[in-house]
Amino acid sequence: MDEIRTERLLLRPTRLSDAAGLFGFLGDAEAMRHTHHLATLRDCRRHVARHERQRRRIGCAPWAVLDKAQGRLVGYGGVFEDPFDPDWGLEIGYWFAPSTWGRGYATELTEASLHFARDRLGLPEIQAFARPENAASRRVLEKAGFEHAGFVPELERYRYLRHLGAA
Template sequence: MTGNTSRLVYRVPQPGDAQRLLCIYGDPRTQLFNPAGPMADLGEAERLLERWIEHWARYQYGTWAISSSDAPEQILGFGGIAHHHYLAEQRINLGYRFAVEAWGKGYATQLGQDALQHAFVQLGLPEVFGLVRPDHAASIRVLEKIGMQLFAQLDDVPGQAPSLVYRGRQGKPG
């Protein structure tokens, strides 16, 4: 799905999005719960965009560049569903990251609902997972609000509490 919902506009990321990606992913506030920390430089942003674009070419879905319908030229964040390897297998993972100025407006919830709708209805995928740090209360609320349920824990950060794995399934909760 690329296109619009009532509030958000989704499109496939492009190489020209690298600077905006770095602004969002390089901000320590948006990376507070990411053990890897903020993105370091433009080269890292370009490499991540390249992986996202390759994912789109291979699967015909992936991480979107997201903007509001009021200002479609201004990227607010990046998110969607994409393959991610954890819990010993390849999973379809819901992920997102929004610029600080986009926080508190319900965009993450809207994206989550739209991404699940796309996964289940358009793509016919049976389940989608979300990986979240246990102290990231806002993202946990989003996952629960869109109907995902706690599925497992993943001991992925040495010396810290395990991440939480949420699951949404087509036609039924959790």
């Protein structure tokens, strides 16, 4: 499965040619204040390449998220295991260009990711993390049926868990 289409989004494997577009927001310290930002375009390329190696190895990694109507790159996310800190296992995460915030794209991506985790990966549950001060991300997770599962001091984030049921 190369692509997933939702009502408004196209989710596809990330290409190195996406790095410049992704760096526009992944490299923005203010936009990424609740997570980490990438310092250089070179770091962004490495980030993309390492995640794509994960996709080949385990079958999932963040997708490039495109607005179907305009065909432009608006986000990055999905089901993944962080290749830079793999001890936490599979999770759902999302990062979007600030110009798209408040449009429900994170919710739409999260719903597609939940279906992928259950139907394609056969997972019984999936987790996600959000900083306490990131109220918008916490709302996305709660709206998608995630339950608060505690605070993880090492990550300085709340852990959320969503049971997926049978595929």
